[in-house]
Amino acid sequence: MxxxxxxxxxxxxxxxxxxxxxxxxxxxxxxxSPFPGFDKQGGKSPAAPPxxxxxxxxxxxxxxxxxxxxxxxxxxxxEESSLELQLASLKKLEIENQEAAKKLEEVVAKGENLLHQIQEALNDIAHCQLQCQALESSSPPADP
Missing domain, CATH: 1.10.287 (Helix Hairpins)
Structure with a gap:
Protein backbone atom coordinates (compact mmCIF):
# COMPACT_ATOMS: atom_id res chain seq x y z
CA MET A 1 0.00 0.00 0.00
CA SER A 33 -3.30 44.81 -22.01
CA PRO A 34 -2.82 48.51 -22.56
CA PHE A 35 -3.68 50.88 -19.72
CA PRO A 36 -4.35 54.46 -20.74
CA GLY A 37 -1.71 56.78 -19.40
CA PHE A 38 0.48 53.95 -18.20
CA ASP A 39 2.62 52.55 -20.98
CA LYS A 40 5.56 50.44 -19.79
CA GLN A 41 6.82 49.57 -23.24
CA GLY A 42 7.68 53.12 -24.16
CA GLY A 43 5.82 53.09 -27.47
CA LYS A 44 7.09 49.68 -28.59
CA SER A 45 4.67 47.33 -30.26
CA PRO A 46 3.71 44.30 -28.17
CA ALA A 47 5.39 40.99 -28.94
CA ALA A 48 3.58 38.68 -31.33
CA PRO A 49 1.68 35.87 -29.64
CA PRO A 50 3.21 32.42 -30.08
CA GLU A 79 -12.37 1.96 5.00
CA GLU A 80 -14.42 -1.23 4.86
CA SER A 81 -11.09 -3.07 4.95
CA SER A 82 -11.26 -3.32 8.70
CA LEU A 83 -9.06 -5.26 11.07
CA GLU A 84 -11.53 -8.17 11.07
CA LEU A 85 -11.36 -8.47 7.28
CA GLN A 86 -7.59 -8.30 7.35
CA LEU A 87 -7.45 -11.01 10.03
CA ALA A 88 -9.81 -13.19 7.99
CA SER A 89 -7.62 -12.71 4.95
CA LEU A 90 -4.53 -13.61 6.98
CA LYS A 91 -6.23 -16.76 8.31
CA LYS A 92 -7.15 -17.78 4.76
CA LEU A 93 -3.55 -17.23 3.65
CA GLU A 94 -2.29 -19.24 6.63
CA ILE A 95 -4.59 -22.16 5.74
CA GLU A 96 -3.40 -22.03 2.12
CA ASN A 97 0.19 -21.96 3.37
CA GLN A 98 -0.39 -25.02 5.57
CA GLU A 99 -1.96 -26.91 2.64
CA ALA A 100 1.00 -26.02 0.44
CA ALA A 101 3.38 -27.16 3.20
CA LYS A 102 1.58 -30.53 3.40
CA LYS A 103 1.83 -30.96 -0.38
CA LEU A 104 5.51 -30.08 -0.22
CA GLU A 105 6.08 -32.64 2.55
CA GLU A 106 4.32 -35.30 0.44
CA VAL A 107 6.44 -34.49 -2.59
CA VAL A 108 9.62 -34.57 -0.50
CA ALA A 109 8.60 -37.95 0.98
CA LYS A 110 7.96 -39.35 -2.53
CA GLY A 111 11.32 -37.97 -3.67
CA GLU A 112 13.11 -39.59 -0.74
CA ASN A 113 11.36 -42.88 -1.47
CA LEU A 114 12.45 -42.71 -5.11
CA LEU A 115 15.99 -41.87 -4.05
CA HIS A 116 16.03 -44.91 -1.75
CA GLN A 117 14.77 -47.16 -4.59
CA ILE A 118 17.42 -45.77 -6.96
CA GLN A 119 20.16 -46.33 -4.37
CA GLU A 120 19.00 -49.96 -3.87
CA ALA A 121 18.98 -50.51 -7.64
CA LEU A 122 22.49 -49.07 -7.94
CA ASN A 123 23.63 -51.26 -5.07
CA ASP A 124 22.17 -54.36 -6.79
CA ILE A 125 23.87 -53.39 -10.07
CA ALA A 126 27.19 -52.96 -8.28
CA HIS A 127 26.85 -56.42 -6.61
CA CYS A 128 26.00 -58.03 -9.94
CA GLN A 129 29.01 -56.41 -11.59
CA LEU A 130 31.30 -57.59 -8.79
CA GLN A 131 29.92 -61.14 -9.05
CA CYS A 132 30.38 -61.12 -12.83
CA GLN A 133 33.97 -59.94 -12.47
CA ALA A 134 34.63 -62.60 -9.84
CA LEU A 135 33.23 -65.33 -12.11
CA GLU A 136 35.28 -64.10 -15.06
CA SER A 137 38.50 -64.06 -13.06
CA SER A 138 37.93 -67.49 -11.47
CA SER A 139 37.10 -69.33 -14.69
CA PRO A 140 40.07 -70.87 -16.55
CA PRO A 141 41.12 -69.21 -19.78
CA ALA A 142 39.89 -70.91 -22.90
CA ASP A 143 42.53 -72.69 -25.08
CA PRO A 144 42.33 -71.98 -28.76
Whole structure:
Protein backbone atom coordinates (compact mmCIF):
# COMPACT_ATOMS: atom_id res chain seq x y z
CA MET A 1 0.00 0.00 0.00
CA UNK A 2 2.89 2.34 0.69
CA UNK A 3 3.90 1.95 -2.93
CA UNK A 4 0.46 3.12 -4.07
CA UNK A 5 0.58 6.05 -1.69
CA UNK A 6 3.96 7.06 -3.09
CA UNK A 7 2.59 6.77 -6.62
CA UNK A 8 -0.40 8.88 -5.61
CA UNK A 9 1.85 11.52 -4.06
CA UNK A 10 3.98 11.59 -7.22
CA UNK A 11 0.88 11.97 -9.39
CA UNK A 12 -0.41 14.87 -7.27
CA UNK A 13 3.00 16.54 -7.50
CA UNK A 14 2.98 16.03 -11.27
CA UNK A 15 -0.49 17.58 -11.48
CA UNK A 16 0.74 20.59 -9.50
CA UNK A 17 3.69 20.88 -11.91
CA UNK A 18 1.33 20.84 -14.88
CA UNK A 19 -0.80 23.58 -13.33
CA UNK A 20 2.23 25.74 -12.53
CA UNK A 21 3.73 25.24 -15.99
CA UNK A 22 0.46 26.04 -17.71
CA UNK A 23 0.06 29.26 -15.72
CA UNK A 24 3.68 30.20 -16.47
CA UNK A 25 3.17 29.64 -20.19
CA UNK A 26 -0.05 31.63 -20.11
CA UNK A 27 1.71 34.52 -18.40
CA UNK A 28 4.63 34.34 -20.82
CA UNK A 29 2.52 34.13 -23.98
CA UNK A 30 -0.44 36.29 -23.07
CA UNK A 31 -0.70 39.60 -24.93
CA UNK A 32 -0.30 42.64 -22.76
CA SER A 33 -3.30 44.81 -22.01
CA PRO A 34 -2.82 48.51 -22.56
CA PHE A 35 -3.68 50.88 -19.72
CA PRO A 36 -4.35 54.46 -20.74
CA GLY A 37 -1.71 56.78 -19.40
CA PHE A 38 0.48 53.95 -18.20
CA ASP A 39 2.62 52.55 -20.98
CA LYS A 40 5.56 50.44 -19.79
CA GLN A 41 6.82 49.57 -23.24
CA GLY A 42 7.68 53.12 -24.16
CA GLY A 43 5.82 53.09 -27.47
CA LYS A 44 7.09 49.68 -28.59
CA SER A 45 4.67 47.33 -30.26
CA PRO A 46 3.71 44.30 -28.17
CA ALA A 47 5.39 40.99 -28.94
CA ALA A 48 3.58 38.68 -31.33
CA PRO A 49 1.68 35.87 -29.64
CA PRO A 50 3.21 32.42 -30.08
CA UNK A 51 2.09 30.35 -33.01
CA UNK A 52 1.73 27.16 -30.96
CA UNK A 53 -1.46 26.70 -28.95
CA UNK A 54 -0.45 25.40 -25.52
CA UNK A 55 -3.96 25.14 -24.06
CA UNK A 56 -4.81 21.72 -25.59
CA UNK A 57 -1.43 20.30 -24.61
CA UNK A 58 -1.79 21.29 -20.96
CA UNK A 59 -5.45 20.27 -20.95
CA UNK A 60 -4.47 16.75 -22.06
CA UNK A 61 -1.64 16.55 -19.53
CA UNK A 62 -3.85 17.71 -16.68
CA UNK A 63 -6.75 15.43 -17.67
CA UNK A 64 -4.46 12.38 -18.01
CA UNK A 65 -2.82 13.04 -14.65
CA UNK A 66 -6.20 13.55 -12.97
CA UNK A 67 -7.37 10.22 -14.43
CA UNK A 68 -4.21 8.54 -13.09
CA UNK A 69 -4.94 10.00 -9.66
CA UNK A 70 -8.51 8.66 -9.76
CA UNK A 71 -7.22 5.21 -10.70
CA UNK A 72 -4.68 5.25 -7.88
CA UNK A 73 -7.31 6.37 -5.38
CA UNK A 74 -9.64 3.57 -6.49
CA UNK A 75 -6.85 1.03 -5.97
CA UNK A 76 -6.33 2.06 -2.34
CA UNK A 77 -7.98 -0.12 0.32
CA UNK A 78 -11.31 1.22 1.47
CA GLU A 79 -12.37 1.96 5.00
CA GLU A 80 -14.42 -1.23 4.86
CA SER A 81 -11.09 -3.07 4.95
CA SER A 82 -11.26 -3.32 8.70
CA LEU A 83 -9.06 -5.26 11.07
CA GLU A 84 -11.53 -8.17 11.07
CA LEU A 85 -11.36 -8.47 7.28
CA GLN A 86 -7.59 -8.30 7.35
CA LEU A 87 -7.45 -11.01 10.03
CA ALA A 88 -9.81 -13.19 7.99
CA SER A 89 -7.62 -12.71 4.95
CA LEU A 90 -4.53 -13.61 6.98
CA LYS A 91 -6.23 -16.76 8.31
CA LYS A 92 -7.15 -17.78 4.76
CA LEU A 93 -3.55 -17.23 3.65
CA GLU A 94 -2.29 -19.24 6.63
CA ILE A 95 -4.59 -22.16 5.74
CA GLU A 96 -3.40 -22.03 2.12
CA ASN A 97 0.19 -21.96 3.37
CA GLN A 98 -0.39 -25.02 5.57
CA GLU A 99 -1.96 -26.91 2.64
CA ALA A 100 1.00 -26.02 0.44
CA ALA A 101 3.38 -27.16 3.20
CA LYS A 102 1.58 -30.53 3.40
CA LYS A 103 1.83 -30.96 -0.38
CA LEU A 104 5.51 -30.08 -0.22
CA GLU A 105 6.08 -32.64 2.55
CA GLU A 106 4.32 -35.30 0.44
CA VAL A 107 6.44 -34.49 -2.59
CA VAL A 108 9.62 -34.57 -0.50
CA ALA A 109 8.60 -37.95 0.98
CA LYS A 110 7.96 -39.35 -2.53
CA GLY A 111 11.32 -37.97 -3.67
CA GLU A 112 13.11 -39.59 -0.74
CA ASN A 113 11.36 -42.88 -1.47
CA LEU A 114 12.45 -42.71 -5.11
CA LEU A 115 15.99 -41.87 -4.05
CA HIS A 116 16.03 -44.91 -1.75
CA GLN A 117 14.77 -47.16 -4.59
CA ILE A 118 17.42 -45.77 -6.96
CA GLN A 119 20.16 -46.33 -4.37
CA GLU A 120 19.00 -49.96 -3.87
CA ALA A 121 18.98 -50.51 -7.64
CA LEU A 122 22.49 -49.07 -7.94
CA ASN A 123 23.63 -51.26 -5.07
CA ASP A 124 22.17 -54.36 -6.79
CA ILE A 125 23.87 -53.39 -10.07
CA ALA A 126 27.19 -52.96 -8.28
CA HIS A 127 26.85 -56.42 -6.61
CA CYS A 128 26.00 -58.03 -9.94
CA GLN A 129 29.01 -56.41 -11.59
CA LEU A 130 31.30 -57.59 -8.79
CA GLN A 131 29.92 -61.14 -9.05
CA CYS A 132 30.38 -61.12 -12.83
CA GLN A 133 33.97 -59.94 -12.47
CA ALA A 134 34.63 -62.60 -9.84
CA LEU A 135 33.23 -65.33 -12.11
CA GLU A 136 35.28 -64.10 -15.06
CA SER A 137 38.50 -64.06 -13.06
CA SER A 138 37.93 -67.49 -11.47
CA SER A 139 37.10 -69.33 -14.69
CA PRO A 140 40.07 -70.87 -16.55
CA PRO A 141 41.12 -69.21 -19.78
CA ALA A 142 39.89 -70.91 -22.90
CA ASP A 143 42.53 -72.69 -25.08
CA PRO A 144 42.33 -71.98 -28.76
Missing amino acids: ADRLTQLQDAVNQLADHFCNSIGVLQQCAPS TEDYAPIFAKLIARTAKDIDTLIDSLPS
